[in-house]
Amino acid sequence: MSSGILFETDGHVARVTLDRPKALNSIDPEMDQALFESWTEINTNPDIWVAVLGATGEKAFCAGANVSGGAEGDGRRMALGGGLTGVGGPMLTLRKPLVAAVQGYAIGGGFELAMCADIIVAADNAQFGIPETKVGIIGEAGIMHRAIRQLPHHIAMALILTGDRIDAAQAERYGLVNGVVPYEKLLETAMSWADRIASASPLAVQAAKDAVLSRAGWPLEVALATRYEPIEAYASSQDRHEGRAAFAEKRAAQWSGR
Template sequence: MSSGILFEVDNHIARVTLDRPKALNSIDPEMDAALFEAWTEINSNPDIWVAVLGATGEKAFCAGANVSGGTEGDGRRMALGGGLTGVGGPMLTLRKPLIAAVQGYAIGGGFELAMCADIIVAADNAQFGIPETKVGIIGEAGIMHRAIRQLPHHIAMALILTGERIDAQQAERYGLVNEVVPYEKLLETAWSWADRIASASPLAVQAAKDAVLSRAGWPLDIALATRYEPIEAYANSADRIEGRAAFADKRAARWSGR
């Protein structure tokens, strides 16, 4: 991986760490390119079943960035967060479950990056904010579209219009985060969530995520009538056979992700 992030895989779990603490883990073009490489590897590697996104240092998860200049060398504009947000360039869809471990400031693009996760664990010092109107900068509006979908309407509008922040406890109360823990337990808790997901059939998990998110904005009748290719493909997988055998034998399943 390029500089700006740390990347490691352990027991089917990928750990992606934003590693520019002196810059509040704000995302520059080099870091953006490294994140794109990380998500691409996670998507393509069948031995990676879950990902955890964290950051170095206690002060900030990510203070956002301006990466509209793109990545040197290939001439293309990449979206903030390596394509995960779809802001400033093409969106990259992460097929594997993603857990965000958020501490300190998660503002602007950093808040948006956290909202791209399937599960958010927050340290008790976390703060979430949309500062655009407060500082007089309005560019891409992705963070606003995500906030209005993930928070109660009036809470999201208050954040957008005032530029003020909410803390971890408020975020939990509004359903934005799954769990709030002391900073010292943040990564341990995020890893516990990852372990719980990794104990399930990885192909079933991926198929479920695809089905839910691909029809999240559609009417229920259309969602119910849709045929989902990953679910249909799972019917002929080794994991489905193993799941049935493990249930019959009353033992823990030994998933292969294939």
């Protein structure tokens, strides 16, 4: 894996870790490339069923894009977050569930990267912010579009217009995160979420994520009338037959992801 990212697997769970703590885990072009490689491996490896995104160091999850070295203008930057955010280039869709473990500063592009996750666990020292207007820098507005969809309207607008931050307790109250834990319990809690997801049928989980997110912005009647290829493909999978057999035999299912 390229510089600035740690990638490892634990059973069916992949762990992706931002590893530039001295730079507040800000994302440079090499990290973007490494993240792209990570998401690609997760998408294409059938033995990976869920991913956990975390960061090294207690001070910051991610302080956004690293612009100190001119990375924004060197012509090498792909979409921020290895394509996951869709800011600055083509969006990469992660088909497997993603759990984010967030501590310290999650600001700018770091906040946006966290919002790309399906589940967010926050340490009690986490702070979320959109600093663009406060520092007078407005580029692509991906973070604003995500915030207005994931937070109550007036809370999101306050963050966008003032550049102020919200803490972990506020984020939980507004429904942005799934839970707040002491920093020492952050990774353990995120992995617990991943294990719970991995205990379900992986193909059913992926089909459900695809169906929900692909029609999230559409009217209900359109979503109900849509045929979803992953759901239809699941009907003839080994896991569907295993699930039915396990239910009938009153035993735990042994999923294969196939």
